[in-house]
Structures are given as C-alpha cells and as structure tokens.
Amino acid sequence: METIKNTKIKRSFIRIVILVLLVFSTSVFGQNMTVIPIHTKGTSLVYSVDKTNRLVFQYYGSRIEDIKPFYNQQSYRKLDTNRDLSYEAYPAFGLGNINEPAFAAIQSDGSLNTELEYIEHHTDTSVAGISHSIIKLRDKVYALEIELNTKAYYSEDVITQWVKIINHQSEAIMLKRFYSSFLKVNSGSYYLTHFYGPWAGEMQKVEEKIENGIKIIESKKGVRTTQGENPSFILSLDHPALENEGICYGGALAWSGNYRLSFQIDEWKNLNVLSGINPFLAEWNLKPGETFITPEMIYTFSNKGQGKVSRNFHRWGRKYGMTGGYEPHDIVLNSWEGAYFSFDEKTLNGMMDDAAKIGIEMFVLDDGWFGNKYPRNNDNAGLGDWQTNTKKLPHGLDYLIDHANSNGLKFGIWIEPEMVNPASELAERHPEWIVQSPGREKITWRHQLLLDLSNPQVQDFIYTIVDSLLTTHPKIEYIKWDANRHVEQVGSTYLPDSKQTHFWVAYTKGLYSVYDRIRKKYPDFVIQDCASGGGRLDYGALKFHNEFWTSDNTDPLSRIFIQYGTNLIYPPVATAAHVSTSPNHQTGRVTPLKFRFDVAMTGRLGMELQPKDIKGDDRVFAIEAINNYKKYIRPLVTAGDLYRLLSPYDEGGWASLLYVDPNKKTAALFAFSIEPHSRGLYPTVKLNGLDPVKDYTIKEINENGKSRFWGNGKTFNGEYLMNVGIELQISDQFDSAVFLLNED
Numbered sequence: 001m002e003t004i005k006n007t008k009i010k011r012s013f014i015r016i017v018i019l020v021l022l023v024f025s026t027s028v029f030g031q032n033m034t035v036i037p038i039h040t041k042g043t044s045l046v047y048s049v050d051k052t053n054r055l056v057f058q059y060y061g062s063r064i065e066d067i068k069p070f071y072n073q074q075s076y077r078k079l080d081t082n083r084d085l086s087y088e089a090y091p092a093f094g095l096g097n098i099n100e101p102a103f104a105a106i107q108s109d110g111s112l113n114t115e116l117e118y119i120e121h122h123t124d125t126s127v128a129g130i131s132h133s134i135i136k137l138r139d140k141v142y143a144l145e146i147e148l149n150t151k152a153y154y155s156e157d158v159i160t161q162w163v164k165i166i167n168h169q170s171e172a173i174m175l176k177r178f179y180s181s182f183l184k185v186n187s188g189s190y191y192l193t194h195f196y197g198p199w200a201g202e203m204q205k206v207e208e209k210i211e212n213g214i215k216i217i218e219s220k221k222g223v224r225t226t227q228g229e230n231p232s233f234i235l236s237l238d239h240p241a242l243e244n245e246g247i248c249y250g251g252a253l254a255w256s257g258n259y260r261l262s263f264q265i266d267e268w269k270n271l272n273v274l275s276g277i278n279p280f281l282a283e284w285n286l287k288p289g290e291t292f293i294t295p296e297m298i299y300t301f302s303n304k305g306q307g308k309v310s311r312n313f314h315r316w317g318r319k320y321g322m323t324g325g326y327e328p329h330d331i332v333l334n335s336w337e338g339a340y341f342s343f344d345e346k347t348l349n350g351m352m353d354d355a356a357k358i359g360i361e362m363f364v365l366d367d368g369w370f371g372n373k374y375p376r377n378n379d380n381a382g383l384g385d386w387q388t389n390t391k392k393l394p395h396g397l398d399y400l401i402d403h404a405n406s407n408g409l410k411f412g413i414w415i416e417p418e419m420v421n422p423a424s425e426l427a428e429r430h431p432e433w434i435v436q437s438p439g440r441e442k443i444t445w446r447h448q449l450l451l452d453l454s455n456p457q458v459q460d461f462i463y464t465i466v467d468s469l470l471t472t473h474p475k476i477e478y479i480k481w482d483a484n485r486h487v488e489q490v491g492s493t494y495l496p497d498s499k500q501t502h503f504w505v506a507y508t509k510g511l512y513s514v515y516d517r518i519r520k521k522y523p524d525f526v527i528q529d530c531a532s533g534g535g536r537l538d539y540g541a542l543k544f545h546n547e548f549w550t551s552d553n554t555d556p557l558s559r560i561f562i563q564y565g566t567n568l569i570y571p572p573v574a575t576a577a578h579v580s581t582s583p584n585h586q587t588g589r590v591t592p593l594k595f596r597f598d599v600a601m602t603g604r605l606g607m608e609l610q611p612k613d614i615k616g617d618d619r620v621f622a623i624e625a626i627n628n629y630k631k632y633i634r635p636l637v638t639a640g641d642l643y644r645l646l647s648p649y650d651e652g653g654w655a656s657l658l659y660v661d662p663n664k665k666t667a668a669l670f671a672f673s674i675e676p677h678s679r680g681l682y683p684t685v686k687l688n689g690l691d692p693v694k695d696y697t698i699k700e701i702n703e704n705g706k707s708r709f710w711g712n713g714k715t716f717n718g719e720y721l722m723n724v725g726i727e728l729q730i731s732d733q734f735d736s737a738v739f740l741l742n743e744d
Contacts, residue, residue, distance in 0.1 A: 043061065135150075340368070643660060
C-alpha cells in the first residue's frame, strides 16, 4: 500500500516537474526556438527563427555573450494572433513585408510573391579568424532557395554578407530585386554620412539627418560608378557622427557596377537599410538549375565613434580587401602631368634620370606610348591598339625599361583596356565588340567607346593585352589600369535580345573574371585602380588592386578634403597621393612645395610633375622629404592606425591627423592650416591612440628652416599629449607641420 502511494506521489511530482519545465521553456524560450548568433571580437549579429519558421533579424551591435533572452524576444507589432511584423533577415516581397523588400521575383506562372522559410544553417570555421555562416531559406510554394551568407572577421570586427539565389524549378524565374543585405537599426534619430563629388572632386563628405521616407544613394553609370557617389556610408545614432564617441555603423558595398543603398524610416521609426546591385533595368532571367550570387556588403560597428569604424575598415581592407595591403608601396613618378602626350625617348629618359637622383623608386609611363596606324598623340585615336608607337619610341619599351633599371628605378605602364577609339585598328576589326544600340549613332565620351565585357571574347582580348604585355616585357612591375567613360546607349551584340537587361551585371562580372585570371597568374604584381581618378573606388575592384588613384586633382588643398573622405572608408596605404607642380594643373592654385609634400605623405607618396623643374632649395627639401617618408612615414601609413584629430570640414580652418603603429611605440603627426588666420591664432592639437603611460620624444621633420612647436626635441607623457595637447605655430594658409613621436 505504501509502495503504491509513494509511486503515485512520484508520478505526481514528475508531472509537476514536467509542467514546470514546459512553463519555464515557454517563458524562457518562447516563440523563437532557434537563435543564430554570429560574433566577432567586439560585435554580435543575431538572427532567430520564429514559430512560423521565418528567419528574423534581431540585433547587430556591441558583443552580447548571453544570448538566452533572444529565445523569448517578441514583437508587439502584430497583424493577428499568428502573424507579427518582426523584421525578416532577408525581406522578400510578399506575405508579411510592407517595407522596401530585399528580394522580389516573378515566377513562371506570373506570381509576384515570395515567402521564405528557414531550412537549416551551419557554420564553417576552417579559416583562422573567419567564421562563415550559411543560412538556407526556401519559398513555401516554389522550388526557390536563397542562401544567406555571412562572414565574421573576428579580430577586425567586420561582418560581410551576400546571398546565393538558386532556381530548383523546371521553369525560369525573373529576378527583379536581389540586394545583398538587409540591416535594421532602432534609435530616436539617424544621421547619415555619405560621399559625393564629380571628376576632380571625389569623396566629398556630407552628413544629413535621415527623415521619414526613403533616402537613396545609387549609381546608374555602369562604369566609373563611384564618380559622383560612393557605395559606402557611416550611420550615427541620435546625433551627428563624432570621431571618438557614440554609436556608428559603417557600410561598404564591394561592387563596381550599378549599385543602390536604400535608407527607409518606417512607420515604427526603425531604419531599414538595403544594399546591393541597382535593380534599374537589371532584371535577371534565372534559368532552371542556375545560381545568382550577389556582391558582398561589408559592415562594421563602433560604440566609440566614426574613428573606430575607419580603423576597422582599414585593418580589414589591408588584410582582405586589397592586394598587398601590408607591403611597402614604392614612391612613384608618373609621367602624365610632366609630359602628357608630347614626349620622346629623350624626354622620358631625362625624367627617369632626375627622378632617380631625388629618391624616386618607380617610373610609370602614362598615356601616349602606343598606336601606329592611329598614333596616340592625343585622346582622339589609338585606344585599343596596344603596340608600341615606333615614332615616339623607336627603340621600344625594353629600352626604356632598361634605362629605368640602370637608374635603380622600377618601371610601370598605363593601359585603358576596356575602351576603344573609333579611330583605331581594333574598332575596324571588331565593331561588334563595342557597346551599342543598333540603329543609333554611337556617341563617344573623351573620343572613345566602351568594349562589351559581357562578351567572353572581349574578356579574353583584355586578358591577353595584359598577359602579352607582361610576358613580352617581363621587367614591367606596375600597371595603371584606367577607365575614362560611363555606359551610354547600353546594348550588347553578344547577349540575346531577351537578356539585354543582364548587361549591367554581366559587364562587371566579366571585368572581375579578367581581374581574377590576371591575379591567378600574377598574384604579386602591382596594379593601380584608376578611372578618371576615383571613379572605381570600391572594395569590389580594390580586392584585385594594390592601390587606387584617388583623384586626378593633385591640388594639395583639394586633396586634404578628398583624402579625408576617402580614408573614412578605404585604407590610407592604398591612397595614391602625388606632389605636383605649382600652379596646379587642375585648380591653378599656387602652394608651397612643403605643403604639397606634407599632404601627399599622408598617403602613398608619389610625384606628378617634371622632376627637373624642382631646383635649388626646393630640390634639397624634396630629397630630404622623400628620405623622411621612406624611413619614418611609410611604415606607419602601411600598417599604422589612423586617428583624425582636426577635421577640415569643421570650423577653424585646420586639419590634423595622426598615424600610430600597432604597438603604440611610434607615431607621425600631420597638421595643416587650410585657411588664413589672424595673427597669433594657432591650433591646439590633442593627440589620440597613444599609450597614456608611455613617454614620447617629439621631433619635427620636413622643417624647411623653421620649427613649428616649442617642444620640438622634448619628451612628453602620452597622457599629457592626449589630454592637454600641443599648440602648433601654423597660421598662414598653406602652413603645415609633420612630427615624429618615438617611445622614449
């Protein structure tokens, strides 16, 4: 009897325990039974799967170790008992999404709706420092699969995202929108920093408060798509972006074709960010069994202002977003502004002789070296005919290369392989390779037309140009790859009539295919990304390049603003910055040689002039500055962290920045007076990024006969330098100063 009674008690106890566990699991784990956390060292991105099997965006921000609360997180925004309005991780047009969708397609039966459900996920950690998560989604009705791919770069606090769209059906579907990523942010207000500027004024920074509605940043140019806008941004919450405090998100799309960034404040005051390929006239017909892969969207997060956003991008960019990011870059003399099209062997040899004497390491022969039937004596002819001009250069390229090498210089060369002049042998042989709209007059831009890189034959041709140049002249060590027009009168003789909208994507993927082939054969070769200056400045192109030509505008005052905006997103080591002549060829501005050198030394130093014109004391100074750059500044620009101290965009008329080596043992301080100031008005610069307990000796370089700091040669504690700062004697417009800091 007692045993039966005890058994009943035990059963009752077990029932109670089970009931408690069920209640506990419901309260703790609630609706979302699957949570997918993605972590870097300092950030977390969290998704969950709700009770309707939707993949829901939960959070992106500072790292969260305890993810248990996400199992119970719910939304108050409900349509009815079984449906809420939580934000899908990859929102598709159809059931439950009333904001701008990331994905939209037309099925073969005409259906416009897509409803994605979670299938499974897994994470690959086989590559050290990188966690690759793949989340598989599928439509509830059609055999359409979408893989949401996320790579978390642990040390760099960077997360990249892209999608694969796979058609498992027996019929084709029409992709209308296929963005790379969706990001949801919640705050009281949102401030967007983005970048604009035409030729010679690229990457100008602008910040605005995002209001209700949709803010769009986009390009429809097809080629040189960052000339005017840039597919990158910094988003600050609750107040305009500050350098060293506040919550900021950074984003950059790795795509060199048409792009679109969309910022929508919805009716619940959340900010929805979509980023990816511009859907304008870009519908994609996805055949059965085919896969479409979108470009990567790169994100980073900071709770310490926009400065940390930049440093995260720079560290990631040097390691993963460019070629040779930690390799020292040669000091280049480019022939363009020193010779333009009017040169012969004597002119070029003289430039190389003079360049070697002042410490230049690389000579790059720019436009004008090719074409015979249609000689390249101006921009009207010859483009596409990549044979050496025998009249200008009767002894050939190897003669010039050997002359450079005899001076201790490396040799580089300019090409523009995507373009063709109507006056060229190439245009005569292959008119079908030109981008064109049948029946319409071909309109030139800079007297040139565009080759159709959606065509594999054109891809082979361009690859062969580069490969032949490098195999025929194996001592060439650098290529400047230019592109000088947009897409107009779009049309492809290669693509069928039903797929003309594929052109925009196919061109860019064709370009990347050529880049990839070149890189596989020449992995360490130096290639500069140029497109009328900064017309192709994005992480999609930069991945295949060692550096970029920041702007055709070499005026140092202009460059302070251009390089400030550029280096908010892209690494300084890749930022080609050249000393040019005065008056400047683009602006006509007259500036001191010291100012020109000091500005150019904040990036990859180079020169864009006729070196024989640097004479007397200026020549002595140039030799000293180049030596200083090699010995002290280049290692910091290559691998150091950038701290912006005074913004040229702020009131005051000064600009200042600091490079600090990762071990905080050495640093380089730059300061510029960009406006004339009243007598006795000087800037006080508070440093950043130093070790507060270390002592640093300060030494001015590039002095040019004048010291600009009363403490030159003295030792200061890092805490003092960062909190009290130093007053610099620069006041007149175009005054500048450069200081080295070394741990005492």
